[in-house]
Amino acid sequence: MKRPNLHPLDIKNGKVDLTHGSGGRSMAQLIDDMFRKAFDNDLLNAGNDQACFEAPKGRMVMTTDGFVISPLFFPGGNIGSLAVHGTVNDVAMGGAKPLYLSSSFILEEGFPLADLQKIVQSMAEAASEAGVSIVTGDTKVVEKGKGDGIFITTTGIGVVPDGVAPSGEKARPGDKILINGTLGDHGVAIMSKRENLDFETEILSDSAALNHLVEKMIAVVPEMKVLRDPTRGGLATVLNEVAMQSDVGIKVYEDAIPLRPEVKGACELLGLDPLYVANEGKLIAICAPEDAEKLLEAMKSDPLGKEASIIGEVLEDDHNFVQMETSFGGGRVIDWLAGEQLPRIC
Amino acid sequence: MKRPNLHPLDIKNGKVDLTHGSGGRSMAQLIDDMFRKAFDNDLLNAGNDQACFEAPKGRMVMTTDGFVISPLFFPGGNIGSLAVHGTVNDVAMGGAKPLYLSSSFILEEGFPLADLQKIVQSMAEAASEAGVSIVTGDTKVVEKGKGDGIFITTTGIGVVPDGVAPSGEKARPGDKILINGTLGDHGVAIMSKRENLDFETEILSDSAALNHLVEKMIAVVPEMKVLRDPTRGGLATVLNEVAMQSDVGIKVYEDAIPLRPEVKGACELLGLDPLYVANEGKLIAICAPEDAEKLLEAMKSDPLGKEASIIGEVLEDDHNFVQMETSFGGGRVIDWLAGEQLPRIC
Numbered sequence: 063m064k065r066p067n068l069h070p071l072d073i074k075n076g077k078v079d080l081t082h083g084s085g086g087r088s089m090a091q092l093i094d095d096m097f098r099k100a101f102d103n104d105l106l107n108a109g110n111d112q113a114c115f116e117a118p119k120g121r122m123v124m125t126t127d128g129f130v131i132s133p134l135f136f137p138g139g140n141i142g143s144l145a146v147h148g149t150v151n152d153v154a155m156g157g158a159k160p161l162y163l164s165s166s167f168i169l170e171e172g173f174p175l176a177d178l179q180k181i182v183q184s185m186a187e188a189a190s191e192a193g194v195s196i197v198t199g200d201t202k203v204v205e206k207g208k209g210d211g212i213f214i215t216t217t218g219i220g221v222v223p224d225g226v227a228p229s230g231e232k233a234r235p236g237d238k239i240l241i242n243g244t245l246g247d248h249g250v251a252i253m254s255k256r257e258n259l260d261f262e263t264e265i266l267s268d269s270a271a272l273n274h275l276v277e278k279m280i281a282v283v284p285e286m287k288v289l290r291d292p293t294r295g296g297l298a299t300v301l302n303e304v305a306m307q308s309d310v311g312i313k314v315y316e317d318a319i320p321l322r323p324e325v326k327g328a329c330e331l332l333g334l335d336p337l338y339v340a341n342e343g344k345l346i347a348i349c350a351p352e353d354a355e356k357l358l359e360a361m362k363s364d365p366l367g368k369e370a371s372i373i374g375e376v377l378e379d380d381h382n383f384v385q386m387e388t389s390f391g392g393g394r395v396i397d398w399l400a401g402e403q404l405p406r407i408c
Numbered sequence: 409m410k411r412p413n414l415h416p417l418d419i420k421n422g423k424v425d426l427t428h429g430s431g432g433r434s435m436a437q438l439i440d441d442m443f444r445k446a447f448d449n450d451l452l453n454a455g456n457d458q459a460c461f462e463a464p465k466g467r468m469v470m471t472t473d474g475f476v477i478s479p480l481f482f483p484g485g486n487i488g489s490l491a492v493h494g495t496v497n498d499v500a501m502g503g504a505k506p507l508y509l510s511s512s513f514i515l516e517e518g519f520p521l522a523d524l525q526k527i528v529q530s531m532a533e534a535a536s537e538a539g540v541s542i543v544t545g546d547t548k549v550v551e552k553g554k555g556d557g558i559f560i561t562t563t564g565i566g567v568v569p570d571g572v573a574p575s576g577e578k579a580r581p582g583d584k585i586l587i588n589g590t591l592g593d594h595g596v597a598i599m600s601k602r603e604n605l606d607f608e609t610e611i612l613s614d615s616a617a618l619n620h621l622v623e624k625m626i627a628v629v630p631e632m633k634v635l636r637d638p639t640r641g642g643l644a645t646v647l648n649e650v651a652m653q654s655d656v657g658i659k660v661y662e663d664a665i666p667l668r669p670e671v672k673g674a675c676e677l678l679g680l681d682p683l684y685v686a687n688e689g690k691l692i693a694i695c696a697p698e699d700a701e702k703l704l705e706a707m708k709s710d711p712l713g714k715e716a717s718i719i720g721e722v723l724e725d726d727h728n729f730v731q732m733e734t735s736f737g738g739g740r741v742i743d744w745l746a747g748e749q750l751p752r753i754c
Contacts, residue, residue: 080751083751084750085639085745086645086745086746087744087745089641108576109577111502111636112498112502113469113470114467114469114568114573115469115470116466116467117466117467117567118463119463119465120462120463121460121461121462122460122462123459123461124458124544126511126545128512130514130548152458153458155456155457155458156457164470164563166472168514168559198470198471202475203751204752208556209556213550213559215472215474215512215514215546215563217512217561217563219470219565229454229460293431295431295432299432303455340431399431400433400434404430405551
């Protein structure tokens, strides 16, 4: 396609202005010089307002997520990689292979084009690693003071293999609960950056695309009951949701939950409970007891599942309580998050 | 599904706070009491982070759009109905029948729940009229001063009938260009509200879902070449995009372009050119010359096409100019919109 004739974008020193969202020549230039160059694929390059593709046979999933994180750049990623990982993961939690993403940008006037470029590059890299294409998008600009730099909404679709249908209401008493690694890394990475804390060991966000791990898990346990990623609200929230959806109780063992010592320390310092802190590269899986060991093995064979662990089990309980057996042998109820622990963590 | 036990939402007097985006109990309540009640459908009610459905056979389209309009409520609609219409229309412009929408909300702390309720109700009504379901969503809340009330990103998918494949690069010299009605109504409705202007006749936005009209058009001319909705940047921008994508020139006849006298008057008063003003219930269609009359007839048979008109034709032109033959028989080039005429019109 030919392009409208304009001076090249000044990515180094330029800033987003209202014309970049106007639908006119400047917007076409921003799309061509930044988004199309980074996301380069035939569906996007067709330049229509919608991407058109051959639908795969079978069941599909669709999911959407808005990202309003602050700060935009954090140890281990930025809002761009996060926006891709988050939506890829929500597709994968449906047991599906992610295919295509859309991306909608809401930019604040004055936002540096250099920062936008970094974010867009990270999106492109994250998409490429996950094996998905960003095939359609939208750009809007709001006046200075009416946004916060950049918000990104990504939507994803994927195709579900035959016979696979994980869903939150499928947990049954006796089922085992597994996690693929340590809790709280993302939330603590963001909070340490936000509070300007320096720890001896830098804590990196766990932000990552989990679809390749899920593929391995599904291969050995296609009758997976529940897959869920504990993002906002953390493990506690996800377990409470599942307990309610499946009308069961849940018990987890404190000692079995992987936690980095430095994250534990930071949580104590910041007054956070790691059970409620957001993760962006973690999943919980619930499966029949006889499948638990082979599932654990499959998870450990993936780089993102090396620290996988069986952390608990499903119980019969009309109150749908989530309980934790503590290191000292006691028990406590892990309640829903009532207030707001960490605003704008994802 | 059971619901967490909380006091009912105070929709009449309550306001959005940060807990509504936290992933915890308050968010679950907002989703249950407001979004699920309004959008009520089995896919959404499953309560998972993704909707799962049987994929239709054949080609599909995917499209996304962020809505950052100001003011949120305007004559003829609000940001909610607009967010549904806009995305339904982008699906329909791919020649597709829209199936499912996702909806991502970015709310500003302090936003009245009563306004949110009105917006969500309008979304539900617009979706129902268009025959689509809102099957998955996301809610984020940003601190007061970091957003502007509410931003909505909707993403849509649809299925394309066999043999139908409109695309911006298919216009050929000799093809005819049609429009389904009057230009500029949406932009002028917004601007008059924004500037507190009172006209003798209230100008309503044309915001509407065009998918039923498109279905009728496709039925008589399945080999439709181009379908495009002139939203941001107006008719001028869409014609320039198509001229560039198809590597052709375009000529339109000023006298053939439908325009309400009151919109013409308001544009003169506001210093706007109706060719560049946003529409939200209009489409242009480009078809082979021998198909133009039957297409026009099909358009006129739909309530949203009563004022349809053949407004121009495609020419051979290496410069890809869009020209207008004026009422006085003269000509002028309709250039790309260079600056920003109307920020946040959609």
